Amino acid sequence: MNTARNEWLVTAALLVIAVSFYFAPALFAGKVVWTANTVNWYPWKATATRAEFATPSFTPDFSISYYPRRVVLSEAWRTKTWPLWNPYSFCGAPFLADIQTAVFYPVNWLLVGLEPIRQFPPFLSVHFIIGGLGLFFLLRVLGVAGIPAAGAALAFAFNEYFFKKIGLPTFLATAAWAPWAIACAYRVARAPSAGWVAATALVWGVTFLAGQPQTVIQIAYVTMILLAVDFLTRRFGRSRRAGQDATSDAVDRGITPRGVGALFTAAALTALLVSVQLLPTAELAGRSARASLSYETMLSGSFHPVEWIRIAIPDFLGTPVTKDGWSNLFSRGNDHFLRIAFSAISAGTPVAILALWSLFVPGIRRRVLP
Structure with a gap:
């Protein structure tokens, strides 16, 4: 038990040190995270120099979408009002129903006391760490040794996808919970219990509330594929070992029908937990222009x-x-x-x-x- 706890502590410490070092300019030196070059827009464009235009720029959504949402949400927190409506977008638009505002996402609640522009560095840092710890947990659930799992956690925390999505924080936040969601599904499928069903529902609920539902769907696809592969490979392995090891089923416990039922229970609980966001988002999505996009688009x-x-x-x-x-x-x-x-x-x-x-x-x- 102490060894397992020490592995967790060491891995967490390594992740905190590495992530803090990378984000140090924004966390400790007063810099800000900003992915788009604002000189591409007026009024800055009118007076920008050639050197300023040459500055790298990507993910303009950060400037024109994610930062304004932070401002509206922070204003609602400051005035202690429900952020139901965004008066600054067009002639006004639903705010809470837009899932990318992540109003109900717990990590956002921890940032309530910071200025909107200062919320991004800790938000991003925390999710790099969450992702790394999640992969460590997943690999330990799968039986990988502690040191390789810790190394993989560090590699995953700095993976390409996270860096590309720094300007799309909801994508990054949702993906950071992917290994946690997969690991919990494995635990429930292999050894179902009331506690793990509740934990799985909570983790998947938080993953959804992070603000990017299509990423949640992709995580669900990956989870189902991995569980199916696990079931088939273990079943094939048991058939090959039949008669050689009478205790193999007890030692190498795989997915059971009871575990599958527990997964469905966890899914139902997840839907119940996120219904406060799911229902208004579904209503808004049905009225969105993207609801009628063609297959070619x-x-x-x-x-x-x-x-x-x-x-x-x-x-x-x-x-x-x-x-x-x-x-x-x-x-x-x-x-x-x-x-x-x-x-x-x-x-x-x-x-x-x-x-x-x-x-x-x-x-x-x-x-x-x-």
């Missing part, structure tokens, strides 16, 4: 098969920061959405190579996996 935002290479080499087709991207040569649909980044949870090419190498080296595999 939606397809234009998906990546081309050629871009699979970016899973191994993230910047193979360029990046919006260096302004050398050429992925738009591989168009899909009606080109309504311009794809300038590939959203893969990659820890970088060196880590991917090391991971693949370890899978094919028996000595390393035996030390890492159970």
Whole structure:
């Protein structure tokens, strides 16, 4: 028990130190997090120099969407009013019903005393740490040894997806909870209990309230695929060992029908927990212009098969920061959405190579996996 606790403490300490070091200018030196170059807009554009125009700029949504939402939410906190309506967007627009405002997300409540622009550095830092700890938890649930799990946690905390989504905080926040959600689902499926059902519902609820429902759907897809693979591989393994080890089922417990039922119970509890956000969001979504988008328009935002290479080499087709991207040569649909980044949870090419190498080296595999 003490060993497990020490592993958690050491991993958490390493994550806090590493993340704090990276975000130190914004956390401790008065800098701000801002992904878009404002000289691309008026009135700043009128007087900007050529050097200012050359400054890297990406994810303008941070400036024109996420920061204004923080201002409205902070104003509601300050005046102790429910943020039901945003009077500054067009002629007014629903605010709480917009799930990306994340009004009910607990992490946002912890930032209530800060100015809107000062809320982003701790918000981002906390989610880098949450993501790293979550992967450590997931790997320990899967039986990976403590030291490799800690190393993987550090790699995951600084993965490519998190960096690309710094300007889209709800994407980052939701993805940070992915390993926690998957790990809890594994625990419930393998060893269901009332406590773990409640914990799973709570984690999935927080994941949804973080503000990016499509990411939650993607996490659910991944979870179902992983559970199905786990079930099939264990069942195949047991059939091969039949008659060789009479105690194998007791030692190597896999997914059970009772566990599947517990997962459905957790899903129902999750829906109940998030209904305060889900119901108004569903009403708003039905009235949104995006509710009637064509298939060709939606397809234009998906990546081309050629871009699979970016899973191994993230910047193979360029990046919006260096302004050398050429992925738009591989168009899909009606080109309504311009794809300038590939959203893969990659820890970088060196880590991917090391991971693949370890899978094919028996000595390393035996030390890492159970």
